[in-house]
Amino acid sequence: LQSDNELVSACLDGSKAAFEVLVRRYERPVRAVALGVLGDFHRAEDAAQEAFIRARKKLPGLRNQAAFGPWITKIAKHSAINIARRRVKVATQDSIMAEVIEQPDGRLESDKQRLLKVVMKLPKAHRHLIMLRYFSKYPVKELARITGRSVGTVTKQLSRAREQLRTQFERVGI
Amino acid sequence: MTLEDKLERELEELGSTIRPNEKLINAVMSRIEEQGLAKQQGQVLLIRRIIMNRFAKLAAAAAIITVAAVVWSIFPTSVIPAAYALQDTIEAYNSIRFLHIRETESIFQLMRTSEAWLQCDKYGNVTRMRFQADWVNAIGPLTVVGGLDGTQAWLKRFNLVLQGRGDTSVILGYDVLQIEPKALFERLYQQEQAGEIILDINEPQEKREPIKVTVTYPQGSRSENWKKVLYVDQATKLVTKIEKFQFGGGQYNHVKTSEFSDYNQQIDPMMFNLTGEVPEDAKVVEMTDSETSLPQGDMTDEEFAREITRQFFEAVISKDFYKAGQLSLAAPGSMIEQSLSGANLLEILSIGPAYPDPDPDSNAMICSCKALLEFNGSYYELDAWRIRIVRVEKDPNLWLICDTDFLVIPAPGKITITHDNIGLDSVTYNSLKPGEFMKKWLVLGPLPYPTLGDIDFSSKEGQRIAFHTDNLDFVNFAPKVNIDGTEYEWAMLESEHGIIGLEELSEGSNNYTIDYVWAQIDMPEETKGTLGIGSDDGVKVWLNGELIHKNWMYRTVGVDNDRVPVLFKKGRNQLVLKIQNSLGYSGFCCRLLGE
Numbered sequence: 061l062q063s064d065n066e067l068v069s070a071c072l073d074g075s076k077a078a079f080e081v082l083v084r085r086y087e088r089p090v091r092a093v094a095l096g097v098l099g100d101f102h103r104a105e106d107a108a109q110e111a112f113i114r115a116r117k118k119l120p121g122l123r124n125q126a127a128f129g130p131w132i133t134k135i136a137k138h139s140a141i142n143i144a145r146r147r148v149k150v151a152t153q154d155s156i157m158a159e160v161i162e163q164p165d166g167r168l169e170s171d172k173q174r175l176l177k178v179v180m181k182l183p184k185a186h187r188h189l190i191m192l193r194y195f196s197k198y199p200v201k202e203l204a205r206i207t208g209r210s211v212g213t214v215t216k217q218l219s220r221a222r223e224q225l226r227t228q229f230e231r232v233g234i
Numbered sequence: 235m236t237l238e239d240k241l242e243r244e245l246e247e248l249g250s251t252i253r254p255n256e257k258l259i260n261a262v263m264s265r266i267e268e269q270g271l272a273k274q275q276g277q278v279l280l281i282r283r284i285i286m287n288r289f290a291k292l293a294a295a296a297a298i299i300t301v302a303a304v305v306w307s308i309f310p311t312s313v314i315p316a317a318y319a320l321q322d323t324i325e326a327y328n329s330i331r332f333l334h335i336r337e338t339e340s341i342f343q344l345m346r347t348s349e350a351w352l353q354c355d356k357y358g359n360v361t362r363m364r365f366q367a368d369w370v371n372a373i374g375p376l377t378v379v380g381g382l383d384g385t386q387a388w389l390k391r392f393n394l395v396l397q398g399r400g401d402t403s404v405i406l407g408y409d410v411l412q413i414e415p416k417a418l419f420e421r422l423y424q425q426e427q428a429g430e431i432i433l434d435i436n437e438p439q440e441k442r443e444p445i446k447v448t449v450t451y452p453q454g455s456r457s458e459n460w461k462k463v464l465y466v467d468q469a470t471k472l473v474t475k476i477e478k479f480q481f482g483g484g485q486y487n488h489v490k491t492s493e494f495s496d497y498n499q500q501i502d503p504m505m506f507n508l509t510g511e512v513p514e515d516a517k518v519v520e521m522t523d524s525e526t527s528l529p530q531g532d533m534t535d536e537e538f539a540r541e542i543t544r545q546f547f548e549a550v551i552s553k554d555f556y557k558a559g560q561l562s563l564a565a566p567g568s569m570i571e572q573s574l575s576g577a578n579l580l581e582i583l584s585i586g587p588a589y590p591d592p593d594p595d596s597n598a599m600i601c602s603c604k605a606l607l608e609f610n611g612s613y614y615e616l617d618a619w620r621i622r623i624v625r626v627e628k629d630p631n632l633w634l635i636c637d638t639d640f641l642v643i644p645a646p647g648k649i650t651i652t653h654d655n656i657g658l659d660s661v662t663y664n665s666l667k668p669g670e671f672m673k674k675w676l677v678l679g680p681l682p683y684p685t686l687g688d689i690d691f692s693s694k695e696g697q698r699i700a701f702h703t704d705n706l707d708f709v710n711f712a713p714k715v716n717i718d719g720t721e722y723e724w725a726m727l728e729s730e731h732g733i734i735g736l737e738e739l740s741e742g743s744n745n746y747t748i749d750y751v752w753a754q755i756d757m758p759e760e761t762k763g764t765l766g767i768g769s770d771d772g773v774k775v776w777l778n779g780e781l782i783h784k785n786w787m788y789r790t791v792g793v794d795n796d797r798v799p800v801l802f803k804k805g806r807n808q809l810v811l812k813i814q815n816s817l818g819y820s821g822f823c824c825r826l827l828g829e
Contacts, residue, residue: 076263076266076267079263079266080259080263083259083262083263084254084259087254087255087258087259087262088249088252088253088254088255091252091255091258092248092252095252096687096688097687097688097689098687098688099687099688105255105258108258108262109258109261109262109265112262112266113262113265113266113269113271116266116271117271140688141484141485141688144689144695171244172244172247172248172251173687175244175245175248176248177687177688179245179248180688190245194245194246194248194249195248195249195252197249222238222241222242225241225245226237226238226241229237229241230237
């Protein structure tokens with residue numbers, strides 16, 4: 061298993077395979093971020109696709125290669141917001157409602173949507189780990205490898221992230 | 235199960251909802267292939283390696299750089315490492331003598347434009363200028379001309395010329411330094427050195443493309459929600475455009491665009507004076523700095539801003555227009571009196587807290603004030619919701635009011651609310667008399683905007699969606715309603731006046747809220763007519779379940795804002811209005827106007 065840092069370097073050396081590994085690693089977190097904004101699986105996929113293409117174009121500008129994860133999720137959020145805006149612009153006033161509020165298919169259940177929102181509000185580093193752990197389903201040992209940190213550090217950070225989530229939960233009463 | 239276990243399980247479940255999507259991965263990879271993105275990196279790579287190996291052996295690096303330079307000359311499209319610095323622009327302005335600036339400002343849905351012409355000395359500093367705006371709050375059209383020796387401001391609406399000795403920056407609170415590009419870059423440079431801003435410089439490979447300097451502000455600073463983008467011409471290093479944005483509702487919203495053009499194109503000296511523009515009968519008033527404003531003493535900036543606001547409004551109430559003028563714009567009292575157009579300010583209702591203006595280019599303090607106003611026998615509320623107070627440049631101990639954004643709304647009458655025995659019988663009208671306001675309604679609200687993922691409802695999109703979302707049966711009345719999982723009850727509202735203020739129903743802020751009001755009308759026969767409806771802000775109208783009118787507007791209540799053709803059936807009619815409020819006051823009025 062290669063770290064994000066190594067994979068980004070390999071991409072910049074022209075390796076298509078390295079980018080595919082990154083896409084596989086992050087496609088679920090990226091879709092989760094977009095889902096958090098758009099609340100709709102189909103549109104979240106469009107946003108995710110757009111985010112990866114944009115990330116590939118902008119990859120040479122990424123200063124801290126180890127920060128690929130938080131970086132791509134930020135791009136995903138912007139892509140999702142753009143898609144939300146575009147839809148609002150092209151749809152007529154009444155159809156926006158149908159699209160965004162009333163359409164029951166392809167939408168995340170409300171309690172999950174709420175949980176996702178709380179996850180999105182975590183600090184960047186914690187959110188990143190939670191996403192890789194629960195969305196991309198990496199065990200802690202592999203998380204350590206991906207982020208280039210020790211297993212101990214990752215365990216501690218994950219536990220802190222969960223602690224924060226719990227506090228949030230208690231606060232909002234989920 | 236402990237909360238930890240529950241959380242762990244819910245996270246696992248949420249993660250499992252988002253299953254791996256092989257199709258998406260393939261789609262991404264084939265688009266990357268199609269667009270040739272993987273290949274494109276070859277040229278970029280060489281430069282990256284130089285940067286990454288800069289701590290390696292110096293000689294080796296030098297050799298690679300030499301190779302890179304050769305490759306570069308063969309492939310002119312390869313990436314140039316960013317070399318631009320703010321000082322380049324500051325220096326470039328030393329050769330500028332003339333310049334034309336055009337500014338467009340967004341105020342709610344309105345766009346206001348202004349233009350400026352600058353003449354500079356051999357060091358690039360402004361010596362003469364002309365500024366003109368099509369509209370300035372409370373002043374109207376404004377032209378300011380002048381230079382180091384003195385300034386004149388022409389206020390067409392008042393047929394008045396204000397003359398001041400000294401720098402243009404002290405007249406009418408207008409600050410030439412806020413638009414002058416050299417000063418602006420010097421300030422940015424200082425802010426960068428002090429770590430007060432975050433700069434992102436994007437220097438494109440294509441020479442015709444401008445260098446894009448993005449300025450953001452650290453979290454926790456007063457301008458943390460603002461962003462400025464400066465476009466700098468690569469060849470001349472002069473700025474061509476500046477855009478300013480404020481974050482809100484999940485996106486950056488446009489605040490102002492300044493475009494810079496006609497560099498070093500000689501400006502006719504006549505542009506820098508008012509000769510021939512001002513009517514002969516215009517009043518000319520000499521302004522002196524020494525008499526303006528109050529001394530701050532040991533008050534904090536916040537306390538002092540509130541004090542100036544209080545003293546200004548008290549001066550207007552006691553008709554001491556001279557003092558009011560001195561506190562506001564250092565303007566003559568006659569101008570303040572004239573701007574009231576015969577209205578009488580009676581009483582200060584409240585003065586808001588003061589705080590530093592979040593606009594990164596402003597050094598002002600912001601305060602607000604509500605006051606009661608009488609005009610032609612009717613009472614109004616003056617809501618000066620943004621009063622800018624600035625330090626007088628020449629005397630840091632003196633401040634004055636330089637700009638006020640305000641609304642005037644009819645003062646609502648007394649409202650009685652009851653919660654017992656709620657039913658349509660209590661709001662049934664036996665026919666409607668044309669011209670008479672409907673003062674009895676059932677009211678449901680204030681309701682919060684519906685929740686919608688991450689879309690912020692203070693954004694335009696969010697507000698539009700809130701306007702179009704209704705989860706109510708408009709035909710069959712029920713005393714309790716469940717909306718978004720919360721139960722709400724209708725209440726009975728009776729108003730003394732025709733204009734009904736809804737903000738009184740809110741315990742806290744009534745920003746971004748919705749109210750529905752319902753009345754039942756018994757008509758002896760089918761009646762055709764027009765409903766005169768006023769609302770603050772948006773309004774929707776249903777008659778017997780049918781949506782007969784909608785107007786999504788940002789406005790204050792006015793009598794008969796909207797005239798809606800209506801056909802009442804014989805017998806019982808159900809009339810429901812939805813009032814959507816974005817910021818501040820909320821209210822409505824409704825009456826039949828006859829056919």
